[in-house]
Amino acid sequence: MKKYSNKIIAGVLILAVLALVFWWGGNAPSLHGFLPSEETTADTAVTDKFKTDSIPDGRPLPVEPQDVVISDKELTCTLSVRCDTILDNMDWLAPEKVALVPKDGVLYAEKTVTFYEGESVFNVLVREMKQSKIHMEFVNTPIYNSAYIEGIGNLYEFDCGELSGWMYKVNDWFPNYGCSRYQLGDGDKVEWVYTCDLGEDVGGGYSSGEQKDE
Amino acid sequence: MNEFRTYHPIVNFAYFALVIGFSMFYMHPICLAISFAGGFVYSVMLKGRKAIQTNLRYMLPMMLVTALINPAFNHEGVTILTYLPSGNPLTLESIWYGFAAALMIVSVMCHFSCYNAVMTSDKFIYLFGRVIPSLSLILSMTLRFVPKFTAQLKVVTNAQKCIGRDASGGSLVHRAKNGISILSVMITWSLENAIETADSMKSRGYGMRGRTAFSVFTFDKRDATALLGILFLGLYVFVGGVTGGIDFRYFPSVRSSEPTIYTCSILAAYFALCIVPIAIELWEVRKWKILRSKI
Numbered sequence: 001m002k003k004y005s006n007k008i009i010a011g012v013l014i015l016a017v018l019a020l021v022f023w024w025g026g027n028a029p030s031l032h033g034f035l036p037s038e039e040t041t042a043d044t045a046v047t048d049k050f051k052t053d054s055i056p057d058g059r060p061l062p063v064e065p066q067d068v069v070i071s072d073k074e075l076t077c078t079l080s081v082r083c084d085t086i087l088d089n090m091d092w093l094a095p096e097k098v099a100l101v102p103k104d105g106v107l108y109a110e111k112t113v114t115f116y117e118g119e120s121v122f123n124v125l126v127r128e129m130k131q132s133k134i135h136m137e138f139v140n141t142p143i144y145n146s147a148y149i150e151g152i153g154n155l156y157e158f159d160c161g162e163l164s165g166w167m168y169k170v171n172d173w174f175p176n177y178g179c180s181r182y183q184l185g186d187g188d189k190v191e192w193v194y195t196c197d198l199g200e201d202v203g204g205g206y207s208s209g210e211q212k213d214e
Numbered sequence: 215m216n217e218f219r220t221y222h223p224i225v226n227f228a229y230f231a232l233v234i235g236f237s238m239f240y241m242h243p244i245c246l247a248i249s250f251a252g253g254f255v256y257s258v259m260l261k262g263r264k265a266i267q268t269n270l271r272y273m274l275p276m277m278l279v280t281a282l283i284n285p286a287f288n289h290e291g292v293t294i295l296t297y298l299p300s301g302n303p304l305t306l307e308s309i310w311y312g313f314a315a316a317l318m319i320v321s322v323m324c325h326f327s328c329y330n331a332v333m334t335s336d337k338f339i340y341l342f343g344r345v346i347p348s349l350s351l352i353l354s355m356t357l358r359f360v361p362k363f364t365a366q367l368k369v370v371t372n373a374q375k376c377i378g379r380d381a382s383g384g385s386l387v388h389r390a391k392n393g394i395s396i397l398s399v400m401i402t403w404s405l406e407n408a409i410e411t412a413d414s415m416k417s418r419g420y421g422m423r424g425r426t427a428f429s430v431f432t433f434d435k436r437d438a439t440a441l442l443g444i445l446f447l448g449l450y451v452f453v454g455g456v457t458g459g460i461d462f463r464y465f466p467s468v469r470s471s472e473p474t475i476y477t478c479s480i481l482a483a484y485f486a487l488c489i490v491p492i493a494i495e496l497w498e499v500r501k502w503k504i505l506r507s508k509i
Contacts, residue, residue, distance in 0.1 A: 096463055100292075126301055137289040137302055154292055154466040 050145045052177045059173055062181035063120070064145060070118040075186040077115060079128055081108035083155055083194035085201045092161040092196060100154050107153045108134060108192075121168055121179040121190055122147045146178020155194060163198040174204030217498040218491040222437040223337035225444065229490055230329045232448040236484065237321050240455060242462040242470065244481055246317045252488030253324030259495055260331045273323065277316040284312030290465045311464040328491075330357065340429050347421030355411060363404060370399050440494070447487040454480030 048062075055061055084105025086093055093101070108128070115124045122138070129136040135154050138147040149166045150157055157165035168179050169191050175182050184190070193202045218226065237249040258265045286298070291307025298304050335354035342350035374380055374396055381393040419425045454460055459480045461471045471477060 096466065100466060130297065133294065135289075135292065135294060135303055135305070151290065154290060156290065 050177070050181075051143065055176065056173075059175070060183065060185070062175075062177040063183040065120055065122075065180045068118045068120070068183065070116050073117040074114050075117055075184070076112050077124065077184050077186070077188040077190055078110055079108065079113050079124060079190045079192075080106070080110035081129075081134070081152055081192040082106050083153075085194055085196050086155070086160050088201070089160055089196045092164075094159045097155060097159050107155075108132060110191075115184055119184055121170065121182045121184060122149075123180075124184065124190065125149070125168075125179065125192065141178070144178045146180040148178065149192075152192065152194075160194070160196045164194065164196045166192055167195050167199055167202060167204055168192050169202075169204060174199065218494050219332050221440055221494075222431055222433045223333070223341050224433070225437050225441045226332050226337065227341055228441060228444050228448070229487075230325065230333060232444065232451075233488055234322060234325050234329070236448075236451060236455075236487075237318060237325060240460060240484075241314055241318070241464070242460045242481075243314060243317075245460060245484055246314060246321060248481070248485050248488050250317055250321035250324065252485075252492065253321045253328060255489075256328050256492055257324050257331075259492065260328055265327070269324065273320045276323075277320050280316035280319055281309070281312040284315060285309050288312075292467045307465055307468055310468055314464065330361065332491075336429075337431075340427070340431060343421070343427065351412075351415060351420065355408065359404070362407075363400065366403060367396075367400055370396055370403070374399075440490070444487065444490055447483045447490075450483045451480055451487060454483070460484075 050062075052062060082105055083101060086101050087105050090098070090101075111128075113124060113128055115127075125136065126138075129152065134152065136152045137150045137156075139150055140146075141148050149168075151159075152166060167174055168182075169175075170182060170184075171189050195202045195204070218229075233249065233252070236245070237253075240246070240249075254269065257269065261268075285304055285308040288308040288311065289298075289302040289305060291303075291305030293306035294303040295306055295309075296304050335358050338354045338357070339350055342353075371380065374392065375382075379392045379395065381389045381396060383389070384392075415421075454476070458471065459474075459476050463469045
């Protein structure tokens with residue numbers, strides 16, 4: 001038995017470290033330890049090659065950005081970028097980011113902006129952020145054939161807990177496909193909102209049967 | 215310039231473990247500069263002027279590449295300089311961070327080159343042969359591999375040159391052919407050499423219970439003083455790092471913690487730790503000069 005005691009002690013130590021990491025790791029206070037899964041029955045019917053779920057009636061279908069021809073016709077839509085959910089979850093926010101959150105949580109107040117027919121939500125966001133000198137980082141994800149917005153105004157995904165990130169809604173609907181595939185129509189209302197809870201706190205995401213996707 | 219090498223292996227090892235560890239974890243620019251300066255000067259002292267050339271030739275390009283790659287993938291930061299063709303911003307902070315990371319890599323490389331010169335494999339095996347026999351043998355063989363490989367490469371190349379099969383002249387195809395045959399020789403040799411070493415160690419009863427090993431290392435007062443000094447400085451810097459005395463932030467904006475006396479004292483301790491071997495060498499040179507003039 002003595003021969004193996006070292007190995008047993010080492011095994012127990014590794015287990016202890018793993019348990020500690022499991023219970024105390026991560027940065028969201030509510031995520032320590034087990035979380036009872038409330039509902040895991042998301043509709044995962046794949047309807048196209050970019051893993052898009054079925055789209056509700058009356059909502060526009062995704063348009064692949066590589067197929068679009070952008071015309072010269074000028075149209076308008078309204079755009080706003082808000083992060084007011086962070087204000088309710090300040091204790092989750094990474095300390096170095098606190099100074100970046102505006103007092104009222106509005107990074108870009110609702111404004112009517114011009115776009116060209118055929119452009120997507122992503123095109124408009126890139127242009128307007130550039131124009132108003134607001135920082136914005138995205139990454140292209142070929143598997144969803146869309147850009148993914150990692151951070152706006154230096155507020156990044158996962159900065160405010162493990163379930164945080166940017167989501168967009170158009171005419172009060174959170175599309176279940178990426179923002180490069182949402183072709184804008186005249187007079188659309190585009191809102192970019194920061195969620196700290198996978199969309200639950202902004203009225204989207206899994207709770208309303210829609211995917212978190214930007 | 216061999217004084218620090220003659221210290222007990224535990225002193226050598228403690229120094230390198232602490233300095234390399236701190237170099238990898240402390241991103242404060244002054245810490246990086248201190249660590250780099252210490253590693254660079256000591257490697258030059260150990261290997262002579264040739265080391266300056268090698269260091270510059272390998273490290274400058276490496277540093278530039280690291281510093282340039284970071285802003286290409288990292289776009290965080292509040293100071294937007296311009297926009298990259300992809301549409302993502304190029305930020306001042308990501309450039310600073312790239313430079314800091316580059317300096318860190320280069321200084322760790324410097325320290326490892328010193329480590330290789332000071333911690334010979336017999337020292338390493340002496341320290342860890344009892345605790346982790348197989349791992350320490352593998353580690354010391356791995357660390358020995360590159361210098362041994364280059365030495366053997368020279369031998370093989372010269373031997374091949376003697377029979378007119380060198381890779382330095384002739385047409386491109388000719389050179390490639392000879393180069394590949396040299397490479398094949400080297401790979402065969404290194405595999406065989408590893409097996410031979412392992413067999414040789416096994417036949418000597420390496421790692422067996424009750425086996426003793428002869429060593430010439432003695433731990434005297436000089437080693438105790440040096441070890442205590444290194445451990446004290448290391449502990450001070452470690453505690454300073456844990457308590458946030460030398461915190462430095464690169465994102466979203468570059469900012470350091472308030473420059474208090476405490477911060478300065480940690481940096482001073484770090485500086486003292488990094489120059490321990492240099493100070494020992496210089497001290498020894500001075501002692502030698504004084505002793506000689508008395509005679």
